[in-house]
Amino acid sequence: MRRFLRGIILNYSALAVFLLVGGVPLILAAVYAGMFALDRTNDLERVHNLGDAYEVSSISVNLIHELQVERGMSATYLASGGTEFSSRLDGQRAKVDALRADFELALSAIHSDSPFRSAFEQSNDLMALLDKERGIISESSATVSEAVSVYTDIIEQLIHQIDMTAVDDFSSLVHATVAFLRAKDSMGLERAAAARIATLGELTDADMRRLVTLATVQDMYFADFVRYDDDLLQSAYDRVDKAFETVKVLRLRERILSGDVENLRPVSVFADYTSRINLLHRIELELVDSLQTSVSAKLVETRGSLFRILTLFVVTLIFCGIMVWGLGRIKAGILSEIVSASKRMIDGDLDAKLPKAGRNQLSDVIRTIAIFRDRTREAQAAMQAVLDKEAEALASLREATEKGNERSARIAQDLERTAQSTEQLAQSVQNAVANTDMANGFAGEMRVKANEGTKVVNDAIEAMGRIRNASDKITSIIKIIDEIAFQTNLLALNARVEAARAGHVGRGFAVVATEVQQLAARSARAAGDVSTLIEEAAREVQTGVKIVEASGDTLAEISFGANEIAQLIETVTDMSRQQSEALDEINQATNRLDEEMRTLSSGRSAA
Missing domain, CATH: 1.20.1330 (f41 fragment of flagellin, N-terminal domain)
Structure with a gap:
């Protein structure tokens, strides 16, 4: 390696060598490091925004769940004329309001330039209709369908905003989570319809068609949920499909569809559906936690990538510095050899060895000194010959x-x-x-x-x-x-x-x-x-x-x-x-x- 570097120093100009070994790599490293660092910084900011967005999404999942419960209670309350869930509805509304406060607090943490902030703000604005609808429900002046429609719009908007966060490597998991949320929301609508049927004690054709439609929608969303080749999603679906709560809801659905609704108690129906919805909610939270874990891992990976890029740049900087320093030391060594050989020639040692010359200016100096040494040696030889002749002449003169x-x-x-x-x-x-x-x-x-x-x-x-x-x-x-x-x-x-x-x-x-x-x-x-x-x-x-x-x-x-x-x-x-x-x-x-x-x-x- 040292011989190779000596050859470079003796054959190319010093500026070209130092630019080639130190300047150009350093500039390229700085450019690429800047580009990658900027890209990783953007990724880091985007992942930060995603983390904040998924934090809001996690609160949104809980908010959706509690809104679904409040929607079912409100529908049952309206269907029963204010007799069912009259005492529990206020408590449920308090849970929803607490989650709304957490939602707004988490929303304020999202950067103002983030595209997710404006989307969640739309959902927050939509939830302002909820207070008005609650007053109408409390006065029992709203129909069940109207109340369910308001809740469903709010829930759909929240689910839609969660779906908007499906970007980069998290799109599959977000889409699967959204499909699971919509299947669960359909289950909530089915709960509201079943509780209303149990409250009225009759099954109309419209109710039957609605139940069948909601069941079909659930199957469609669950099918969309499991189409992603992911072990976590497959495991979640298996837990839902084989759970006791699912079996109870399926039996209850068959009983209602068969017309046997006279002896159904609305609270029991609501509780059976709520048990399965709670199961689905736990799985939702697991999916959201998995999403947040993935975001955290992505954040760590992005930070690590940024750190590796910066480390690589620093290492490149150090390497270029070492190379430049090494070249400087080698060049100083060559100059020291030239000076040492020149001093030895000054002291009379014309056999002093000079470094092998190349093609640059430093090599021209070496060749010039070598020519001076050879000519001095020739002059000394000629002078010695003259002295020998003079000695011979002096001997002849003495004789x-x-x-x-x-x-x-x-x-x-x-x-x-x-x-x-x-x-x-x-x-x-x-x-x-x-x-x-x-x-x-x-x-x-x-x-x-x-x-x-x-x-x-x-x-x-x-x-x-x-x-x-x-x-x-x-x-x-x-x-x-x-x-x-x-x-x-x-x-x-x-x-x-x-x-x-x-x-x-x-x-x-x-x-x-x-x-x-x-x-x-x-x-x-x-x-x-x-x-x-x-x-x-x-x-x-x-x-x-x-x-x-x-x-x-x-x-x-x-x-x-x-x-x-x-x-x-x-x-x-x-x-x-x-x-x-x-x-x-x-x-x-x-x-x-x-x-x-x-x-x-x-x-x-x-x-």
């Missing part, structure tokens, strides 16, 4: 950094060796500069000696030629040294560039370092050659001095050559100084580069 640290360490070692070689080359160049200074001193001395020894100038020319050749070689060596200095400068520049880029790429610096090392080696070799040549030049100078000393004639030429040699040596000295300064700068730059590489390598190791 590359470690390799770079190793390369940087190797470069630092190479730079350290290059710095050492450059320092050695600078020292060699400085030594060469010192030697050149010494050569310069020697050239000055040679110039002095040349001035003094003019003889050996000619011999010194050849030595000077050799010195010139050595000087040429020195010049080429100096050029080499200059080239080394130039390339070293370029390599130093490239080393600075590679040092700036060594954070990411360090391969180019190894090549630069190698070239610097090779150039340093070449510079060393060139410096060695310079030293050798300078030594040879010194030996040749010594030989030239000897020759100059020996050859004074050539001194002037030697002096001229010595000046040129001195100038060349000065030039070599200047160039050597410049080379030494350049090598010093290269050495300093190499040392700084070595320190930077060491610092960079230490920083990478720390990272």
